[in-house]
Amino acid sequence: MYFVAEVHEKDCQKYNCKQCVLFCPEPNCLNYKESAHTAWVWYDRCKGCEICVYVCSDLLKRDCIEMVMVKAGD
């Protein structure tokens, strides 16, 4: 089991913001889907650092990202 970020897409869609995507340290990990106006996480690439949570919750007060436990193969 390991810890990854998960974007609540329905909440994120409201903002059209993309800020967390610009601060994730990992390449092509936290991405942005223009068509659905939402950020999304490629779980295999996420290292669980929570910098995106800092951006979304602490800086922007939008609370659209949650850290969740996943198992290999999820």
Add this chain to the structure above:
Amino acid sequence: MGLEYVKISPGFEKYMPRDYVDLVTFGQFGKEVDVMQLGQFKELVEEHPMCAGCYMAYFIRVFYAALPKPEDTIVLGTAGCARLALSQAAVPFIYGNYGDTNAVASGLKRALSIRFPDKDKDVVVMAGDGGLMDIGFGMTMHSWFRGEKFTTIMVDNEVYGNTGGQESGMSPKGVQLKMAPTGKKFDKINAVELAQVSGCVYVAKISPTNPKKIAKVVRRAILAARKFGPTFIHAYTSCNIEYSIPTREVLQDARQREKQDFKFYEWMTDEVKEYLEEIERKEKERKKQEVRS
């Protein structure tokens, strides 16, 4: 190196790894991307083993997105954390012996200018504070004295991160590290000032709090090095492991340091300024025209 070299030969698409096909189809080759589009194109750097929340890794991510001509660039690194990611990018990477980067880059850049006299081939050194300001100090300084035309980027985590926490000349005075238990006895080296008086034509100091600003500085340093001489970027890239920064607070720490000793600083010679302003003015015009049409 060159655009032809990175393209997939017709008929071979289905045999190439998916990531490479994506790179050629949705990547940066042959065009300049806007870093604000990160997360919407295939990035040059791939998965790598740098630690979770490492802001040196973040800086490297933005650095690759900012390259003006990735297909005509060679990156040089050395022992230290940065090479763990630099070696995982679709840009030729040379591993210089620890301390040798700026000597190797000097020879390489000169050879490329002889081999490709009509083309811009960019050489960028990216190495740690130990690699450039301690063990490679002499080679770094002499590449600047000689006016070698390449960019040096120091990813300064204020410690020997890769070998478990020895102090470097760039560690702040008084700081206690795992392998410097009595605290550092002398001041942090003023690398930017050294660069400025040693022949660099463009110098910047930056904390990674704004990707647009990082990209602008990287691009300016590379473009100026093509024409005028050595350029230097001093970037604060925290090591959350050796400095015990909770990963969630890594960006907050970068913002804090920006208010203290890592205030944004940029200096360039008058001719560099004139040259860059002309390029940036033309670009703005081109973008305006694109919007209109």
